[in-house]
Amino acid sequence: MKKSGIELISDERQKQIEKHGFTGEHHANHPEWYDNRQLIQAAETLLMPEIRSCFIPVNWDVEWFERLCKKSYKERLIIAGALIAAEIDRLESLK
Template sequence: MEEQSIGVQLIAQERQKQIDKYGFTAQYSVEHPEYYENKQLQQAALILTGLDYAESPVTPDNWDPDRFTKLCNENRKERLIIAGALIAAELDRLSELEN
């Protein structure tokens, strides 16, 4: 098997940080639907990937606006990494729900 791309590695590292630092496991997201059930992870990923200039982002429902604004203020590369990890988190959540 070929070596993972740098992008995949960066997203995997960010996803692991979400789990280790904040406890945002798939099980956590299943147990807290108020943060995830209404596609908030997808919404956040779309917002982060679409920011090209300073603007006031719409914070996903029930998310901490200060924390989300901090994510939005990251540079473009970091926002893309975080967005990729959020998509991975949503896939984790959906897989957990299927079990």
């Protein structure tokens, strides 16, 4: 059975947390990587159907993010959705 979009995004967000430790608290505690809309800007880049130039968020690993930019459009949509959820998690952690 195929997963729904929300399930795919949820799985990706969970992977970000479990594999990389990218919790809301992590993001809130590292403004050098995640302030100034960096998660949203990364998501916006990945949402473009065709990426001509890959905007790299400040202080992010260039090679890692460029690999994300080379993924299929569907994979980038899933990652972008998870990045938006990560920004919400970050904001919730700041409360």
